[in-house]
Amino acid sequence: MRAPGVWNREMVEFIFCPSTATQILALPIPLHGGEDVLFWPGSVDGFYTAKLGYDFVSSMTAANTAGSSSSTPPLGNSLWKKLWSRYGLPRCKEFSWRICRSFVPVRSALARRGMAVDLICPLCGIEEETIKHLWLCCPASRSVFFAIPLALRLERFVSLPDFLHQFLAVASADAIAEWQTAAYVLWEARNKLVFEGRPFSCDAVVRRTLQLVQRPSSAQVSRQPGIVLETVWRRPEEGMIKVNVDASFKSATDSGSGLIARDSEGQVLAAAASYPVVASSPVLAEAWALRWAIILALELGFRRVCFETDCLLLFQRWQKPPDGVSYLMSILRECLSFRRFFDVMTLSFVRRSGNSVADLLARRASTYAGLVWVEEVPSEALPFVSADYLAFMPVQV
Numbered sequence: 172m173r174a175p176g177v178w179n180r181e182m183v184e185f186i187f188c189p190s191t192a193t194q195i196l197a198l199p200i201p202l203h204g205g206e207d208v209l210f211w212p213g214s215v216d217g218f219y220t221a222k223l224g225y226d227f228v229s230s231m232t233a234a235n236t237a238g239s240s241s242s243t244p245p246l247g248n249s250l251w252k253k254l255w256s257r258y259g260l261p262r263c264k265e266f267s268w269r270i271c272r273s274f275v276p277v278r279s280a281l282a283r284r285g286m287a288v289d290l291i292c293p294l295c296g297i298e299e300e301t302i303k304h305l306w307l308c309c310p311a312s313r314s315v316f317f318a319i320p321l322a323l324r325l326e327r328f329v330s331l332p333d334f335l336h337q338f339l340a341v342a343s344a345d346a347i348a349e350w351q352t353a354a355y356v357l358w359e360a361r362n363k364l365v366f367e368g369r370p371f372s373c374d375a376v377v378r379r380t381l382q383l384v385q386r387p388s389s390a391q392v393s394r395q396p397g398i399v400l401e402t403v404w405r406r407p408e409e410g411m412i413k414v415n416v417d418a419s420f421k422s423a424t425d426s427g428s429g430l431i432a433r434d435s436e437g438q439v440l441a442a443a444a445s446y447p448v449v450a451s452s453p454v455l456a457e458a459w460a461l462r463w464a465i466i467l468a469l470e471l472g473f474r475r476v477c478f479e480t481d482c483l484l485l486f487q488r489w490q491k492p493p494d495g496v497s498y499l500m501s502i503l504r505e506c507l508s509f510r511r512f513f514d515v516m517t518l519s520f521v522r523r524s525g526n527s528v529a530d531l532l533a534r535r536a537s538t539y540a541g542l543v544w545v546e547e548v549p550s551e552a553l554p555f556v557s558a559d560y561l562a563f564m565p566v567q568v
């Protein structure tokens with residue numbers, strides 16, 4: 172007899188190739204069964220609109236048109252539009268457009284225009300400085316793009332268009348803003364090295380990127396009804412446990428989740444990480460992370476819990492579930508169905524700055540896969556826990 176809610180591993184592995192089987196087996200099975208339903212894959216939460224349908228078909232057409240050639244297809248309209256997302260500084264967006272259009276005066280471009288310049292990349296001193304080298308291949312820039320919260324692994328991509336296609340197709344608006352900002356700051360640091368002789372520092376580029384990355388403005392978020400704009404972690408009410416949860420989305424098969432549970436004194440009750448999470452979009456990864464956090468909280472015996480996410484869309488869908496079927500809503504409905512096992516179960520929203528411990532554990536989930544810490548956190552998370560703690564403690568005189 173096979174246990175309910177468990178994949179028939181032998182059959183899946185017999186029918187599908189190894190990579191597909193791995194993806195299928197990593198999908199959680201709904202605990203309460205239910206009919207199979209088809210969802211629209213072209214939107215972040217599974218809901219269909221005519222505009223999304225048009226964008227989806229346009230991008231498929233662009234990909235198919237170029238499919239006969241060996242080169243990567245040009246960016247479709249919908250991907251171009253994503254470069255102009257609502258987050259990020261205008262100068263960073265404009266600069267990323269110049270990278271995509273090859274309008275950046277790197278040394279190889281200047282040489283093509285007849286200027287007598289040293290062709291070697293000033294950052295690594297190894298290869299010719301081209302746009303592809305500077306924003307994809309240079310060891311210095313790879314360190315930068317891996318060190319930012321996105322943790323991009325550029326060595327996986329064969330060309331800049333290949334990276335842009337894969338990244339823009341799945342990245343959220345704030346992830347795109349983060350890449351655009353890092354690309355801009357990298358060029359800024361390169362120019363300071365070339366023209367002012369200031370040494371290049373990966374740490375400095377990452378720090379400045381994080382300073383410049385703009386999250387949704389206070390005005391944007393506070394206009395949402397019922398949402399309290401929190402930018403720092405707040406302890407829960409007496410008798411409640413707050414579980415901060417987050418997901419880190421890198422690709423459909425490379426995402427992780429992290430959580431931390433604290434009481435009203437700010438004391439850590441538990442922390443955990445889960446990897447891999449199979450999800451086709453960041454918001455679905457966040458939804459799976461919430462479902463995982465709810466089940467783990469039940470297993471740990473927590474009964475009065477405030478879960479907290481930094482995913483605004485997930486929070487909005489939770490607050491006001493729309494009609495109709497979608498993959499996101501099927502996960503959220505299952506989350507809501509667990510309410511009966513809790514005395515109190517709520518979901519609140521906090522900006523990413525107030526969700527830093529869960530964010531760190533999610534980003535490091537592949538290292539900590541499946542670990543649960545009771546009344547402690549891994550040492551690298553301690554500074555974030557302390558910062559949260561100090562944020563609400565009264566200043567001692």
Ligand SMILES: [Zn+2]
Binds near residue numbers: 293296298305308
């Ligand atoms: Zn280089």
